[in-house]
Amino acid sequence: MATSIFTPNYPLKPSSSICVNTSPNPSKFATYIIKPRPRTTRINVLAAIASLSDPFVLQIAETLEDSLSSASPPLPLQKLREASSQSLLSTPWPSRKDEPFRFTDTSFIKLSHIQPIQFPPQSTNFLGVSTDTHLPNLVIVDGFLIDSLSQFPQLPNGAFVGTLSNLNSEAIMNRVSEFMSNFEGDLFWSLNGVGTPDLVLVYVPEGCRVESPLHLRYCSVSGGDSESKNLPISNPRVLVVVEKGGEIDIVEEYVGVEGEKCYWANSVTEVVIGEGGKVSHSYLQSQSMNAAHIKWTSVRQESASTYELVEVSTGGKLSRHNLHVQQVGPDTVTELSTFHLSSSDQTQDLHSKLVLDHPRGVSRQLHKCIVAHSLGQAVFDGNVKVNRYAQQTDAGQLTRSLLLEPRATVNVKPNLQIIANDVKCSHGAAISDLEENQLFYFQARGVDLATARRALIFSFGSEVIERLPHSFLRKKVENHIKQLLDPAVKGFK
Amino acid sequence: MALFNSCSCSSPSRSPLLPFKQSPSNPILFTAPALRPLRRCSVPNRLPPRLTASLAVESPPESGNDRGGKSKELLLEVKDLSAVISESKQPILKGVNLAIYEGEVHVVMGKNGSGKSTFAKVLVGHPDYEVTGGSVVFRGENVLDMAPVERSLAGIFMSFQSPIEIPGVSNIDFLNMAYNARRKKLGQPELGPLEFYGYISTKLDLVNMKVDFLNRNVNEGFSGGEKKRNEIFQLAVLGAELAILDEIDSGLDVDALRDVAKAVNGLLTPQNSVLMITHYHRLLEFIKPTCVHIMEDGRIVETGKESIAKRIEKEGYKAMPAT
Numbered sequence: 001m002a003t004s005i006f007t008p009n010y011p012l013k014p015s016s017s018i019c020v021n022t023s024p025n026p027s028k029f030a031t032y033i034i035k036p037r038p039r040t041t042r043i044n045v046l047a048a049i050a051s052l053s054d055p056f057v058l059q060i061a062e063t064l065e066d067s068l069s070s071a072s073p074p075l076p077l078q079k080l081r082e083a084s085s086q087s088l089l090s091t092p093w094p095s096r097k098d099e100p101f102r103f104t105d106t107s108f109i110k111l112s113h114i115q116p117i118q119f120p121p122q123s124t125n126f127l128g129v130s131t132d133t134h135l136p137n138l139v140i141v142d143g144f145l146i147d148s149l150s151q152f153p154q155l156p157n158g159a160f161v162g163t164l165s166n167l168n169s170e171a172i173m174n175r176v177s178e179f180m181s182n183f184e185g186d187l188f189w190s191l192n193g194v195g196t197p198d199l200v201l202v203y204v205p206e207g208c209r210v211e212s213p214l215h216l217r218y219c220s221v222s223g224g225d226s227e228s229k230n231l232p233i234s235n236p237r238v239l240v241v242v243e244k245g246g247e248i249d250i251v252e253e254y255v256g257v258e259g260e261k262c263y264w265a266n267s268v269t270e271v272v273i274g275e276g277g278k279v280s281h282s283y284l285q286s287q288s289m290n291a292a293h294i295k296w297t298s299v300r301q302e303s304a305s306t307y308e309l310v311e312v313s314t315g316g317k318l319s320r321h322n323l324h325v326q327q328v329g330p331d332t333v334t335e336l337s338t339f340h341l342s343s344s345d346q347t348q349d350l351h352s353k354l355v356l357d358h359p360r361g362v363s364r365q366l367h368k369c370i371v372a373h374s375l376g377q378a379v380f381d382g383n384v385k386v387n388r389y390a391q392q393t394d395a396g397q398l399t400r401s402l403l404l405e406p407r408a409t410v411n412v413k414p415n416l417q418i419i420a421n422d423v424k425c426s427h428g429a430a431i432s433d434l435e436e437n438q439l440f441y442f443q444a445r446g447v448d449l450a451t452a453r454r455a456l457i458f459s460f461g462s463e464v465i466e467r468l469p470h471s472f473l474r475k476k477v478e479n480h481i482k483q484l485l486d487p488a489v490k491g492f493k
Numbered sequence: 494m495a496l497f498n499s500c501s502c503s504s505p506s507r508s509p510l511l512p513f514k515q516s517p518s519n520p521i522l523f524t525a526p527a528l529r530p531l532r533r534c535s536v537p538n539r540l541p542p543r544l545t546a547s548l549a550v551e552s553p554p555e556s557g558n559d560r561g562g563k564s565k566e567l568l569l570e571v572k573d574l575s576a577v578i579s580e581s582k583q584p585i586l587k588g589v590n591l592a593i594y595e596g597e598v599h600v601v602m603g604k605n606g607s608g609k610s611t612f613a614k615v616l617v618g619h620p621d622y623e624v625t626g627g628s629v630v631f632r633g634e635n636v637l638d639m640a641p642v643e644r645s646l647a648g649i650f651m652s653f654q655s656p657i658e659i660p661g662v663s664n665i666d667f668l669n670m671a672y673n674a675r676r677k678k679l680g681q682p683e684l685g686p687l688e689f690y691g692y693i694s695t696k697l698d699l700v701n702m703k704v705d706f707l708n709r710n711v712n713e714g715f716s717g718g719e720k721k722r723n724e725i726f727q728l729a730v731l732g733a734e735l736a737i738l739d740e741i742d743s744g745l746d747v748d749a750l751r752d753v754a755k756a757v758n759g760l761l762t763p764q765n766s767v768l769m770i771t772h773y774h775r776l777l778e779f780i781k782p783t784c785v786h787i788m789e790d791g792r793i794v795e796t797g798k799e800s801i802a803k804r805i806e807k808e809g810y811k812a813m814p815a816t
Contacts, residue, residue: 436620441657441711444617445671445727446645446678455670459661459710 064195067116084193143234223261256288303329342376587791603788650733754779
């Protein structure tokens with residue numbers, strides 16, 4: 001069965017005139033700015049470019065660029081910065097008129113005073129960073145990898161975990177270079193590329209299986225008070241390269257260290273999986289409820305490789321996950337399980353895109369979300385693209401949403417685009433409150449309504465949480481979710 | 494049904510009670526609000542229930558002597574219960590009368606759509622139905638004033654005809670919650686998962702289930718037989734003074750039926766009572782009923798011994814009222 005769903009396009013309307021003050025410290029961003037001129041036919045082309053150059057974006061890019069240390073970066077990083085700044089020139093700040101941000105309001109970031117975090121925070125501020133972990137872990141504070149807090153794993157020969165500036169192997173450096181700037185993300189992807197202080201590299205050589213999971217702990221320490229409008233931005237960037245037959249288990253955890261501060265974590269993770277390789281990826285996001293959290297996960301899967309993602313996102317005032325999985329060889333297996341909880345005045349957004357270009361790919365996607373607050377919102381745009389040569393693809397997608405409060409909002413847009421003619425694809429979307437008959441079943445056995453609701457709400461998310469590969473993660477997530485949901489359950493009484 | 498109505502209402506020769514029914518001073522013919530305990534139905538009775546109700550006035554309850562010789566307490570008394578579907582207001586129950594004493598097994602049979610399952614659901618307070626008249630008294634308490642949770646904690650258990658699947662909640666967690674709710678009501682300390690496991694694992698043999706059954710999600714992916722066993726298992730774990738078993742035998746093979754029946758018999762004590770709803774006589778071969786009621790169009794139209802069920806099995810419901 002082959003069906004196609006075409007996503008409507010909302011083209012940008014070029015604004016009629018743009019006026020930009022020249023920056024006091026001219027950088028390459030300033031030189032491209034075009035001032036309005038009298039209207040002629042030629043100018044229309046320029047006006048179109050000018051309209052795409054967003055002064056606000058250029059201003060952020062400029063301050064990010066200024067914040068970077070002057071030491072010359074490793075070549076791949078340099079390449080990344082150049083490509084990113086190039087693309088920022090023609091990328092405006094997204095508005096609700098742009099399809100990918102139709103339901104996601106980013107004005108909260110735009111209206112804040114965005115400040116780059118120039119230096120890693122002083123060690124006195126690390127007190128809040130907990131060190132209780134059983135695993136080798138890398139601690140990334142405000143986008144900077146902090147060696148003194150990290151516990152580097154024992155690695156087999158040829159493997160590498162650390163910042164790009166500390167990498168000595170030329171071969172690996174060249175390999176990394178190959179993967180820089182060959183994916184086009186959006187504005188936030190490019191802002192990260194311009195602003196990231198260094199790149200954290202996880203390199204797994206051919207045939208190497210890394211036994212214990214690698215825990216990446218992203219901590220946000222700098223942050224403004226909710227009234228101050230100050231929004232420090234951090235740009236952590238991680239590249240995971242797993243060569244042919246390699247395997248690794250990555251845990252990414254995002255936390256705000258102290259109180260409910262305002263900050264913006266603008267994170268990018270790239271994963272490259274070689275032939276027959278396997279990456280198990282757990283991603284937990286429990287940022288401050290006043291934070292903006294924008295995250296890119298871009299995955300390239302070569303033939304017969306496996307990528308398994310389990311995500312649980314609960315924090316952030318605005319949390320957006322852009323997940324892009326690109327198949328570059330046949331017989332891949334992709335499993336995406338995500339759970340979003342919007343338990344306060346917050347937006348949880350997942351935009352996933354799975355592009356299948358080769359035969360016999362298998363993918364399973366399950367997205368679940370709960371909105372437990374009347375001002376809460378959840379957004380899901382799940383795109384699966386089965387291109388012409390992706391015959392015998394088996395792609396399944398299911399999204400279920402639970403709305404627990406009046407006026408709670410969910411916007412779901414599952415969409416399949418299928419060109420190949422011999423494929424098996426399914427998708428489903430369900431939005432509901434708790435099932436009355438299930439609640440009655442509990443009550444008929446003597447369990448009161450509040451307890452029954454709590455059990456059913458937890459069970460809804462547990463389908464995803466159970467897929468987390470480590471019990472300590474499951475326990476942590478369960479406890480956290482219980483805390484977050486308690487008011488929602490109590491409020492019901 | 495039409496046949497029955499015409500018979501019972503139009504043959505003056507058959508009942509001395511008709512004048513009473515037609516009495517202008519009692520315009521609501523069959524509500525009989527002042528009736529005290531209905532006649533023990535363990536006495537065979539082929540008369541229509543409206544007659545039963547009237548007879549009850551004349552014959553005060555006998556002291557039970559069929560089980561243990563002690564006087565039995567009235568457990569459940571349903572009088573003129575009428576109910577409609579909440580949404581459509583369509584009447585389903587049109588005046589049900591029934592009395593169950595301790596230690597008795599009652600069976601309700603009837604055609605599809607006669608109101609048997611509705612009767613069971615109304616007794617446990619299912620929100621799909623609205624009670625419009627009559628009374629239900631359980632151990633002297635007005636059941637209709639109680640929430641479904643209170644009814645359950647008071648000791649009324651209904652096994653669902655189609656047990657509900659609850660993905661994400663394991664059987665053992667579900668039962669632990671329900672069991673602790675009971676203990677809390679009794680003022681006893683709640684049991685943790687380990688203690689509870691100790692208690693519950695001994696009950697598995699009752700329904701012939703394996704231990705992994707406890708870790709499966711409630712009814713999720715269960716076969717028809719497993720769902721029914723699970724209902725009985727819940728009954729065994731939670732206990733109940735009145736177990737209402739709604740078509741516990743449908744969809745079961747012979748072995749499963751025997752297991753379920755064995756479990757039910759094992760749970761029967763002189764204090765516990767069972768109200769079974771079934772279509773088939775074969776269940777009664779395993780569980781001996783005290784009496785059998787035939788339900789039709791929202792009323793109990795005939796009450797008697799097991800022989801009624803045999804006759805129904807043989808002749809069908811059509812033949813019923815002519816006798």
